[in-house]
Amino acid sequence: MATFTCISCHVAFKDPNVQREHYKTDWHRYNLKRKVVDLLPVTAEVFQQRVLEQRAHANEQEAAKSITPYCNYCKKKFGSEKSYQNHLPSKKHQENVLNGLRHVSVKPDENQMTVEDESSMDEEIEDDSDEWEDDSEAIPVTSCLFCNHRSDTMESNLKHMSSQHSFFIPDFEFVIDMHGIMTYLGERVGQGHICMWCGHLGRQFPSTEAVQKHMLDKGHCKMFHEGEVLLEYSDFYDYSSSYPEEGDADEEVEANVICDTGFELVLPSGSTIGHRSLNRYYRQKLNPNPRPIPTRSAIQHGNYFKALGWTTSTKEIVQKKVRDITFMRKMFLKNQLGVSVKANKLQKHFRRQVDM
Structure with missing residues (x-):
């Protein structure tokens, strides 16, 4: 007597009609899927047990949905x-x-x-x-900006983001406040729900989870640090170390003249001779334009990024960013001055404020 078998389920049948009906069952389809991924077939008893467990789990989920927290x-x-x-x-x-x-x-x-x-x-x-x-709150500096990972310190958090999400700080050699820039990024993502890469285009997400999912899916786990956005991060950077020592070739140099005000004398060489009564003040060595000093954490993170192989921008790009920041600051101050003048413009004629 001929025997009909099913290779996927490792079972035999005496009747071809029973075999054809077997091919239509969920048990056979389940074993076919296991065969595709090189897994051994399961028996009918094991399959029925798994079906019951799946139904019980689905019922638990439905019951949990019916309970309103x-x-x-x-x-x-x-x-x-x-x-x-x-x-x-x-x-x-x-x-x-x-x-x-x-x-x-x-x-x-x-x-x-x-x-x-x-x-x-x-x-x-x-x-x-x-x-x-x-109730949205800023993401703390010890929490990852892209996932729910939490670290003990900001340093370990930066290591996690750089190794797991390939995140790094642009121009890290010129960062002077690493804690400040991480705090600002946490507020930008946690409170503003704005992507760090395409947020300057005006798009905002409804929640922190939504913007994190967007950055992970689109590969936007990086900072956009070009164009008008440079002014947004200018408080955390100091590019003065990249300035040419000779100064700008196009900069106008004022002629040194002898200036006599009674208490000091400025020589053509630039030296200043002061009156002896002001000796205590001239002994003070104050820097009129102090350069911001990078924090220790900024230096440590910069060394860590260097060890990972991250490189900073080229000299030409850094100088271009410096020019852009300087130009935008001038335009901002000019616009702010115009607004202030209009707001405080004096009236040249009398106008009665209250008709009485």
């Missing part, structure tokens, strides 16, 4: 368990916990809820997304 401290009802978990570490919730208002419960007592309470709670669900945006 509720926070008695903040008197808020959330639409999902994930939004409730995101609410717990918020600053507003922590303040309410410290105040000891009430005990946090996952769901309020249904017997004590009236019809008016249910309607008000439904309204809170609709408005919860907007309220959660108000």
Whole structure:
């Protein structure tokens, strides 16, 4: 008598009709998928057990969805368990916990809820997304800007971001405040929900998770440091070390003249001769244009990025950035002066303010 077999499931049949019906079952399809990935087939009993476990897990998820998370401290009802978990570490919730208002419960007592309470709670669900945006906080310097990883120090956090997300600080050799720039980036991503690479185009995301997912998916785990954005980060950089020592060739040089004011005399060589009564002041060696000193953390991180192989911008690009920053600062001050003059423009004629 002929025997009909199924190679994928390792079973035999005496009737061809039974074999054809077997090919239509979920058990056979399951073993076919396992065969594609080079896995051994499972028996019918094991398959049925896995189906029951999957159904039980699905029922648990449905039951969890039916339970509406509720926070008695903040008197808020959330639409999902994930939004409730995101609410717990918020600053507003922590303040309410410290105040000891009430005990946090996952769901309020249904017997004590009236019809008016249910309607008000439904309204809170609709408005919860907007309220959660108000609770958005800046990402601390010890937390990753792209994932939920937390480090003990800012140094270890930067090492994590550079090794896992290929993130680095542009022109790190000229950074003078590493803690400040990391704090600003945390506020930009955590509070502003703005991408660090394409945020200058005007796009803003609804939440921190959304902007983090965007940066990971699009490969935007980097800083945009060109054009008008240079002025945004200018407080954290100092490019004075890249200035030419001879000065600008096009810079106008004023002729040295002898200036006699009674207390000091400026010679053509540039030296200043002062009166003996002002000797105590001339002994002071004050730098009229002090250069910002990079912090120790900025130097350490710069050395770490160098060890990873990251290189800073070329000399030509750095000089171009310096010219751009100088030009934008001049335009900003000029525009600010124009606005101030218009705002404080004096009236040349009398106008009665109150008709009485």
